[in-house]
Amino acid sequence: MHLKYNVFAGESLERLAALSDGLFAVALTLLVLDLHVPVVEHIHGERDLASALLTLTPRLVPYLMCFLTCGIFWVGQQTQFNLFTKADRNLAWIHIAFLFAVTLLPFSTALLAEYLTFRTALLVYWFNVLLLGLGLYASWRYACHAGLTKPEVTPEHDAAVERRIVVAQTLYAAGAALCIINTYWSIAFIFLLQLNYAVAPRIRPLYRL
Amino acid sequence: MHLKYNVFAGESLERLAALSDGLFAVALTLLVLDLHVPVVEHIHGERDLASALLTLTPRLVPYLMCFLTCGIFWVGQQTQFNLFTKADRNLAWIHIAFLFAVTLLPFSTALLAEYLTFRTALLVYWFNVLLLGLGLYASWRYACHAGLTKPEVTPEHDAAVERRIVVAQTLYAAGAALCIINTYWSIAFIFLLQLNYAVAPRIRPLYRL
Amino acid sequence: MHLKYNVFAGESLERLAALSDGLFAVALTLLVLDLHVPVVEHIHGERDLASALLTLTPRLVPYLMCFLTCGIFWVGQQTQFNLFTKADRNLAWIHIAFLFAVTLLPFSTALLAEYLTFRTALLVYWFNVLLLGLGLYASWRYACHAGLTKPEVTPEHDAAVERRIVVAQTLYAAGAALCIINTYWSIAFIFLLQLNYAVAPRIRPLYRL
Amino acid sequence: MHLKYNVFAGESLERLAALSDGLFAVALTLLVLDLHVPVVEHIHGERDLASALLTLTPRLVPYLMCFLTCGIFWVGQQTQFNLFTKADRNLAWIHIAFLFAVTLLPFSTALLAEYLTFRTALLVYWFNVLLLGLGLYASWRYACHAGLTKPEVTPEHDAAVERRIVVAQTLYAAGAALCIINTYWSIAFIFLLQLNYAVAPRIRPLYRL
Numbered sequence: 001m002h003l004k005y006n007v008f009a010g011e012s013l014e015r016l017a018a019l020s021d022g023l024f025a026v027a028l029t030l031l032v033l034d035l036h037v038p039v040v041e042h043i044h045g046e047r048d049l050a051s052a053l054l055t056l057t058p059r060l061v062p063y064l065m066c067f068l069t070c071g072i073f074w075v076g077q078q079t080q081f082n083l084f085t086k087a088d089r090n091l092a093w094i095h096i097a098f099l100f101a102v103t104l105l106p107f108s109t110a111l112l113a114e115y116l117t118f119r120t121a122l123l124v125y126w127f128n129v130l131l132l133g134l135g136l137y138a139s140w141r142y143a144c145h146a147g148l149t150k151p152e153v154t155p156e157h158d159a160a161v162e163r164r165i166v167v168a169q170t171l172y173a174a175g176a177a178l179c180i181i182n183t184y185w186s187i188a189f190i191f192l193l194q195l196n197y198a199v200a201p202r203i204r205p206l207y208r209l
Numbered sequence: 210m211h212l213k214y215n216v217f218a219g220e221s222l223e224r225l226a227a228l229s230d231g232l233f234a235v236a237l238t239l240l241v242l243d244l245h246v247p248v249v250e251h252i253h254g255e256r257d258l259a260s261a262l263l264t265l266t267p268r269l270v271p272y273l274m275c276f277l278t279c280g281i282f283w284v285g286q287q288t289q290f291n292l293f294t295k296a297d298r299n300l301a302w303i304h305i306a307f308l309f310a311v312t313l314l315p316f317s318t319a320l321l322a323e324y325l326t327f328r329t330a331l332l333v334y335w336f337n338v339l340l341l342g343l344g345l346y347a348s349w350r351y352a353c354h355a356g357l358t359k360p361e362v363t364p365e366h367d368a369a370v371e372r373r374i375v376v377a378q379t380l381y382a383a384g385a386a387l388c389i390i391n392t393y394w395s396i397a398f399i400f401l402l403q404l405n406y407a408v409a410p411r412i413r414p415l416y417r418l
Numbered sequence: 419m420h421l422k423y424n425v426f427a428g429e430s431l432e433r434l435a436a437l438s439d440g441l442f443a444v445a446l447t448l449l450v451l452d453l454h455v456p457v458v459e460h461i462h463g464e465r466d467l468a469s470a471l472l473t474l475t476p477r478l479v480p481y482l483m484c485f486l487t488c489g490i491f492w493v494g495q496q497t498q499f500n501l502f503t504k505a506d507r508n509l510a511w512i513h514i515a516f517l518f519a520v521t522l523l524p525f526s527t528a529l530l531a532e533y534l535t536f537r538t539a540l541l542v543y544w545f546n547v548l549l550l551g552l553g554l555y556a557s558w559r560y561a562c563h564a565g566l567t568k569p570e571v572t573p574e575h576d577a578a579v580e581r582r583i584v585v586a587q588t589l590y591a592a593g594a595a596l597c598i599i600n601t602y603w604s605i606a607f608i609f610l611l612q613l614n615y616a617v618a619p620r621i622r623p624l625y626r627l
Numbered sequence: 628m629h630l631k632y633n634v635f636a637g638e639s640l641e642r643l644a645a646l647s648d649g650l651f652a653v654a655l656t657l658l659v660l661d662l663h664v665p666v667v668e669h670i671h672g673e674r675d676l677a678s679a680l681l682t683l684t685p686r687l688v689p690y691l692m693c694f695l696t697c698g699i700f701w702v703g704q705q706t707q708f709n710l711f712t713k714a715d716r717n718l719a720w721i722h723i724a725f726l727f728a729v730t731l732l733p734f735s736t737a738l739l740a741e742y743l744t745f746r747t748a749l750l751v752y753w754f755n756v757l758l759l760g761l762g763l764y765a766s767w768r769y770a771c772h773a774g775l776t777k778p779e780v781t782p783e784h785d786a787a788v789e790r791r792i793v794v795a796q797t798l799y800a801a802g803a804a805l806c807i808i809n810t811y812w813s814i815a816f817i818f819l820l821q822l823n824y825a826v827a828p829r830i831r832p833l834y835r836l
Contacts, residue, residue, distance in 0.1 A: 446730060455734070496637060
């Protein structure tokens with residue numbers, strides 16, 4: 001019987017990491033292409049320029065949100081990779097699917113920013129974040145199952161990684177559900193949640209999770 | 210007699226891998242630039258936005274196809290690199306040519322998506338996939354010939370890599386040939402073929418190849 | 419008590435470096451998208467082309483400034499990373515915030531180039547550079563505090579890194595303050611300062627800092 | 628006396644390589660943004676599409692030229708890096724300047740492609756290639772001078788690297804000088820020269836150089 005190609009395909013964790021880092025780097029800079037310098041014809045003095053820049057400020061919000069979300073999932077992916085010894089074909093494809101969801105993030109963030117009061121926009125954004133969470137969850141479950149994790153990975157690590165994903169996704173879903181009342185409540189809740197995951201001094205009860 | 214430059218040029222496999230990862234990352238995100246948030250003027254309610262997003266959905270198909278194809282050939286290249294000890298000038302240029310074909314992929318995928326019923330578009334797309342296959346085939350043949358493979362690479366590895374490329378390209382060619390009947394048959398066949406190469410539980414008879 | 423996710427999250431310094439290199443690479447090429455080949459209809463001879471290219475030359479200046487600034491802060495970040503043993507979650511987020519400021523640089527440089535005589539544009543640019551400095555300062559202070567530096571890092575290294583950031587930022591602030599007289603003085607001062615940090619034979623009194 | 632920052636700044640050769648690979652990857656894909664799928668309104672049958680694609684073919688030529696030039700200088704940079712042990716601040720800045728010339732390449736290639744018969748366009752392109760050559764030359768001379776090369780680098784290596792750069796640049800200059808007769812002669816000469824440096828079976832007399 002002959003050797004199957006899939007047995008030895010896609011084993012490099014380093015290259016999977018490098019592809020991901022490149023893709024995250026591009027995704028993080030895509031939204032900056034939407035920031036345009038104010039047109040010269042409309043600017044006649046310092047005041048005009050200052051007010052033109054002020055009207056541009058709201059564009060920075062989705063940009064910052066996209067950065068936060070990308071950062072959160074980049075840290076999440078990196079943390080898993082640090083606990084793996086190698087990859088295999090299936091893990092590679094799980095992460096290619098995860099990266100697909102990453103490339104959609106600039107679009108769904110821009111959509112939310114443009115249609116702040118629309119539930120449709122909020123649900124698209126939430127669905128994108130859900131896909132990211134599912135990607136990381138599938139990656140972790142598969143790697144544990146296929147024996148790709150390092151020997152020093154304890155059941156405590158396993159529980160901690162899984163808990164983090166499940167808790168975060170539950171909170172995101174709760175945030176999205178708030179749109180029944182009002183999309184602003186949803187957005188504020190999700191934004192504060194993301195900030196909490198990024199900034200060090202986290203809210204106590206969440207920290208323990 | 211003096212030392213020839215070409216003898217020691219282009220030997221870093223790591224840098225060839227890094228250049229490829231960067232280029233694949235950019236190619237994977239190029240198509241997302243075509244996704245535009247619906248224009249505010251035309252949207253007067255949730256329904257308008259939902260239907261505007263639905264009309265955008267077909268744009269996701271080429272995007273997904275491009276991702277699948279890029280993923281397949283990225284895994285293919287990576288698998289070969291894992292079996293090489295180092296590169297040389299010629300291998301570097303084979304892969305630069307391969308990367309040239311990679312950068313054309315967003316274009317040929319978008320062309321196919323726009324002209325689904327046109328044989329010309331289908332043949333351009335198939336030709337692009339053929340170029341990718343030729344690139345990987347040339348890379349493997351050259352590396353074996355020039356002694357760049359690791360000592361643990363057995364004739365079984367050699368056979369498995371070559372078989373994978375030849376079988377896949379034969380199936381792609383068969384898929385392309387279906388356009389004599391109808392381009393939809395071709396596209397469906399190629400899409401299912403790519404999905405099969407990506408998703409783990411593969412169709413049995415192909416799996417054995 | 420269970421293991422906290424944050425204890426082992428985000429530890430890979432290599433991936434933080436790879437993300438940064440990718441993002442710097444994209445930021446360095448973003449401004450080149452603004453360079454457009456002169457339109458054929460307006461060019462009737464060598465002279466027309468030569469003068470069309472000459473009118474394009476001023477666009478190279480912000481491009482060069484952006485390159486200088488990116489280069490200075492890339493070298494600064496890299497120098498710190500060489501003195502660290504590993505990263506942690508907080509350091510990762512400090513650098514994600516730093517990278518956020520990096521992606522704004524093409525915008526603020528283009529703004530300054532378009533509005534050379536406007537104090538608002540100069541202050542935006544200076545604020546961006548200040549953010550970059552704060553990012554590197556926070557990174558260094560945090561890493562020293564959290565014990566992430568290599569054993570061979572001496573108090574002299576510590577002093578040298580900190581001094582470099584503080585002196586450079588003081589000079590940038592002084593340059594920005596010159597806009598009270600005239601923005602051209604500010605720009606000339608900042609440009610010469612950046613050139614000094616980039617080019618090897620530096621001005622003597624600054625060199626000692 | 629205190630430790631100077633510049634003594635230990637910018638030492639990571641790996642990060643310089645990663646920055647370069649990212650930037651080359653972006654530069655290689657920039658020109659593909661100019662390839663647009665033919666507009667649907669003008670296409671009424673297979674013939675229309677085929678002829679629309681044929682009229683697009685000339686756009687592939689500058690694209691291929693840019694790929695060749697980028698490839699040549701990427702291999703050149705990589706070959707040098709393989710012979711270095713580490714970088715320092717000055718080497719880092721030499722390569723940041725080199726990368727500046729790399730980002731200009733898509734522009735100068737597109738300019739040449741648009742204005743094939745204009746000496747101005749040819750001289751701009753040649754000047755860009757000259758800058759790239761100067762960058763690599765400065766890098767090699769500086770690294771040898773500053774003791775950054777590996778112990779196994781012999782005077783033969785030194786001679787081979789330098790000879791390659793000087794011979795190539797002399798031939799490029801000769802090619803550019805041919806524009807006194809006709810720009811087509813120049814372009815053909817430079818294109819064949821680049822192809823010779825890329826493709827393995829090189830012209831005999833050049834091979835020995």
